[in-house]
Amino acid sequence: MNSEQLSAALYEKYISPTKKRRAPSIGIEIEMPVVNLNGEAVSEETIIRTADAFRAHFGFEPSGTDANGDVNSMTEPETGDNLSFDCSYSNLELSFGKDDSLHALHQRFVSYYRCLQDLLAPHGYTLTGMGINPNYNINHNQPIPNERYRMLYHYLHSYSEYGAEPGRRFHERPDFGTFTSASQVQLDAEYDTLIDTINVFGLLEPYKALLFANSYLPDYPDYLCSRNMLWEHSMQGYNPHNIGMFAQPLRSVDELLEYIKSQSVYCTMRDGKYVNFKPVAVRDYFTRSEISGEYFDGKTYRSIRFAPERGDLQYLRTFKFEDLTYRGTIEYRSSCCQPIRDVMTVAAFHTGLSTQLPALRELLEHDTVIYGHGYSADELQHMLSLRELPGFLDRSAVSAQLCRILDLAAAGLDAQGRHESEFLAPLYDRARNLTNPAKDMLQRLESGVPMKQIIADYAEV
Numbered sequence: 001m002n003s004e005q006l007s008a009a010l011y012e013k014y015i016s017p018t019k020k021r022r023a024p025s026i027g028i029e030i031e032m033p034v035v036n037l038n039g040e041a042v043s044e045e046t047i048i049r050t051a052d053a054f055r056a057h058f059g060f061e062p063s064g065t066d067a068n069g070d071v072n073s074m075t076e077p078e079t080g081d082n083l084s085f086d087c088s089y090s091n092l093e094l095s096f097g098k099d100d101s102l103h104a105l106h107q108r109f110v111s112y113y114r115c116l117q118d119l120l121a122p123h124g125y126t127l128t129g130m131g132i133n134p135n136y137n138i139n140h141n142q143p144i145p146n147e148r149y150r151m152l153y154h155y156l157h158s159y160s161e162y163g164a165e166p167g168r169r170f171h172e173r174p175d176f177g178t179f180t181s182a183s184q185v186q187l188d189a190e191y192d193t194l195i196d197t198i199n200v201f202g203l204l205e206p207y208k209a210l211l212f213a214n215s216y217l218p219d220y221p222d223y224l225c226s227r228n229m230l231w232e233h234s235m236q237g238y239n240p241h242n243i244g245m246f247a248q249p250l251r252s253v254d255e256l257l258e259y260i261k262s263q264s265v266y267c268t269m270r271d272g273k274y275v276n277f278k279p280v281a282v283r284d285y286f287t288r289s290e291i292s293g294e295y296f297d298g299k300t301y302r303s304i305r306f307a308p309e310r311g312d313l314q315y316l317r318t319f320k321f322e323d324l325t326y327r328g329t330i331e332y333r334s335s336c337c338q339p340i341r342d343v344m345t346v347a348a349f350h351t352g353l354s355t356q357l358p359a360l361r362e363l364l365e366h367d368t369v370i371y372g373h374g375y376s377a378d379e380l381q382h383m384l385s386l387r388e389l390p391g392f393l394d395r396s397a398v399s400a401q402l403c404r405i406l407d408l409a410a411a412g413l414d415a416q417g418r419h420e421s422e423f424l425a426p427l428y429d430r431a432r433n434l435t436n437p438a439k440d441m442l443q444r445l446e447s448g449v450p451m452k453q454i455i456a457d458y459a460e461v
Contacts, residue, residue, distance in 0.1 A: 009310060010257050010261070011257060017328025024188060026098070027331075029185075030093065031181035031337055032093075033090065033127070033130055033134070034090045036124060036139075041138050042090040044089040046125065047125075048071075050116070054116060055071065058112070059077075060074035060075055065146075066145045066146045072146070076097075080097025082097075087143060088177075090139045091179065092116070096108065103419075103420065106423075128458045128459040129459065131337045132215045134451055136217070139178070148274060150296055151274035151296070154301070155267065156176075159234065170235075173230060174234060176227075181336070182333065182335065183338055183343070187329060187330055187350060189329055191253075197357060199246075200360055201332070202321070203364040204364060208334060211349075211402065212437075216438045224387055232244055235266070238264065239263060239279050243320065244381075245320070245321055245381060260282065261281065261282045262281055264279035264280055266280075268309075270306055274295060277292060277294070285312070291306055291308060336437075339458040341460050348420060348421070348423035349406075351420075352408070352413040353408060356409070363405065369393070370401075402430075
């Protein structure tokens with residue numbers, strides 16, 4: 001593809017869907033750690049059989065299997081709800097078909113969750129609401145045996161090949177995908193407000209770090225939200241444009257398309273096999289006559305040379321905090337899994353604010369609470385993901401600004417007349433006390449509360 005053809009292909013993939021008229025809907029994905037309360041590694045066989053029993057109980061249909069023939073993804077045919085496993089069998093994901101009611105989605109979540117807990121309890125297992133599996137150093141942390149996750153695990157472990165390159169800084173947990181859990185929401189993107197939405201929600205990211213941090217990792221004790229750091233300093237962040245925040249505000253759809261061209265592709269498929277290779281920027285990928293990569297032949301990895309094809313664009317997978325998808329949605333990706341009783345807070349927060357974009361822009365563009373001290377939104381997001389607030393911030397002013405943001409979210413939800421702002425109540429407590437689940441957990445651990453008790457508390461629905 002030449003440059004003009006590439007622009008047209010990207011426009012068709014990412015921008016055209018935002019012009020289609022659709023009924024408003026919410027897409028929610030909730031990943032949860034599976035914890036063996038006996039202090040042992042999770043048994044993949046136990047989890048697979050649990051999922052089979054869940055499938056039989058609710059009438060879900062198989063939608064994916066691993067290399068051993070075990071069902072690792074299943075879908076409810078009427079709602080489109082899905083149970084799957086993200087990266088490993090110790091990270092269970094519930095995602096939901098499109099709906100416009102947070103209450104309806106929550107009711108379905110609770111029904112599925114309680115069934116899973118009842119099935120897991122006899123084995124001494126539980127799901128819980130944490131962004132890091134508390135048994136991350138006990139579990140096997142092996143990828144699900146299928147093409148995608150085997151490739152991803154292998155690709156992430158290739159970081160040592162690139163550590164000597166200038167500016168590269170990798171952590172030493174390339175298995176992080178097997179023990180990190182997120183709470184993600186997808187909301188419809190509209191062409192006319194697309195750029196404004198990305199920019200405004202980008203300014204919001206530092207405040208979100210304060211509210212939703214829930215991924216403390218003892219390996220990196222300064223972080224309350226280590227998930228983002230783990231992505232950034234891994235092969236997923238080899239090209240910084242693939243992850244995290246946009247360093248500068250976007251000015252137009254054309255500039256967004258140019259940004260997408262600067263993002264990297266690192267895998268594709270040939271003859272039913274995933275091929276991974278050194279990340280290549282999209283704008284450069286299609287100028288090459290040949291790419292060198294490797295694939296797993298069932299026993300070992302083999303080298304391969306192949307020519308880029310237009311269809312390879314479907315394997316451009318990025319992880320921006322505000323990630324435009326081919327579905328015509330923006331996926332908000334930066335929030336950790338929350339304590340189960342607060343499971344709807346992430347979706348409610350984003351849904352409410354998405355209808356208050358002009359007021360949110362006004363609030364954040366004139367913010368002098370965290371902005372105006374010489375730091376960018378990206379820098380502030382990193383700083384406010386740490387355990388200690390920067391000394392230049394006025395704590396009472398930060399608390400008050402968080403409450404104003406939540407008031408906007410509540411107004412957006414209340415305008416629907418469905419009493420959905422009640423899902424924001426836990427966030428007001430966090431805003432007033434400048435706390436979050438990770439900080440609460442650490443304070444309790446340091447006061448002598450056993451981790452097993454915290455796991456149980458964060459598992460309560």
